[in-house]
Amino acid sequence: MSILTQIQKVQPLVLNLANQVTTQRVADIISFLGASPLMTKEIQEIESLLTIADALVVNIGTISESDVPIFLKACQLANQMHKPIVLDPVAVNVPYRASVVKQLLSAVSFDIIRGNAAEIAWFADKKAVSKGIDALELVVSPENAKIAAKKTGAVIVQTGKTDVVTDGTEVLFVSTDSPLFKVNVGCGDMLSATIGAFVAVSDNLIQSAYEATKFFGEAGEQATEQVQNLPGGFINAFLDEIYQKAREAK
Ligand SMILES: Nc1ncnc2c1ncn2[C@@H]1O[C@H](COP(=O)(O)OP(=O)(O)O)[C@@H](O)[C@H]1O
Numbered sequence: 035m036s037i038l039t040q041i042q043k044v045q046p047l048v049l050n051l052a053n054q055v056t057t058q059r060v061a062d063i064i065s066f067l068g069a070s071p072l073m074t075k076e077i078q079e080i081e082s083l084l085t086i087a088d089a090l091v092v093n094i095g096t097i098s099e100s101d102v103p104i105f106l107k108a109c110q111l112a113n114q115m116h117k118p119i120v121l122d123p124v125a126v127n128v129p130y131r132a133s134v135v136k137q138l139l140s141a142v143s144f145d146i147i148r149g150n151a152a153e154i155a156w157f158a159d160k161k162a163v164s165k166g167i168d169a170l171e172l173v174v175s176p177e178n179a180k181i182a183a184k185k186t187g188a189v190i191v192q193t194g195k196t197d198v199v200t201d202g203t204e205v206l207f208v209s210t211d212s213p214l215f216k217v218n219v220g221c222g223d224m225l226s227a228t229i230g231a232f233v234a235v236s237d238n239l240i241q242s243a244y245e246a247t248k249f250f251g252e253a254g255e256q257a258t259e260q261v262q263n264l265p266g267g268f269i270n271a272f273l274d275e276i277y278q279k280a281r282e283a284k
């Protein structure tokens with residue numbers, strides 16, 4: 035049975051510490067995949083929510099000082115409860131965010147880290163050209179992703195023109211092409227959430243990350259064709275594609 039089919043069967047609960055910009059898009063893609071999204075910012079309920087959750091997705095996109103305790107507690111509890119954690123390190127090259135992620139890395143282990151090439155370069159201690167939430171380099175290098183995997187112990191999904199999925203040893207590539215992902219804010223967040231839904235039902239981290247990334251990219255290509263390369267209706271066409279393909283999964 036494919037991981038996508040397993041999602042239809044299990045309907046896993048994916049708990050999100052989401053950013054405030056793309057919460058609805060993240061909740062929608064988890065739901066359209068056949069999984070069940072839940073967002074929280076309340077530290078008092080984190081343990082009970084993790085008890086019923088099948089995966090945790092942590093997105094630092096709009097993190098602030100008052101959020102750090104719940105991020106820390108949620109990740110520590112997820113480790114203790116053996117719930118997989120996906121980290122989306124939005125703009126981690128910015129000093130404050132870097133300090134928060136360093137604090138998290140010193141206290142918890144992440145199963146999968148999904149970021150653009152500039153964000154992944156940070157984990158590899160390599161220079162990269164970025165501008166806020168975006169990577170600016172178009173050259174795809176698996177080397178930084180492999181180093182980042184070895185340094186963090188996580189499976190790395192480095193997104194770009196070609197996506198790189200690696201555990202530091204095995205390296206897989208996803209070469210789909212949906213340029214409208216770049217101009218639509220939140221596509222990275224939605225991919226991280228998709229990976230969360232896949233890893234919620236599979237113990238194979240690199241396979242979950244790869245199949246999620248490939249499924250996501252292929253749906254993007256279908257949607258790009260449907261909207262004649264115009265961004266305004268792309269997300270709706272993309273989410274409809276996700277919904278339809280998820281329900282066709284065998
Ligand atoms: N230059 C590009 N051309 C086509 N698709 C891209 C390009 N860059 C990223 N993508 C795709 O966009 C999606 C989001 O990745 P990315 O934009 O790198 O994340 P983020 O939004 O976090 O910066 C991924 O599916 C990725 O394959």
Ligand SMILES: Cc1ncsc1CCOP(=O)(O)O
Pocket residue numbers: 053054055056094095096124167218219220221222223224
């Ligand atoms: C614009 C913005 N600002 C803080 S989080 C966010 C959304 C980032 O979304 P993505 O990294 O998926 O493009």
Ligand SMILES: [Mg+2]
Pocket residue numbers: 124125150167222223
């Ligand atoms: Mg991002």
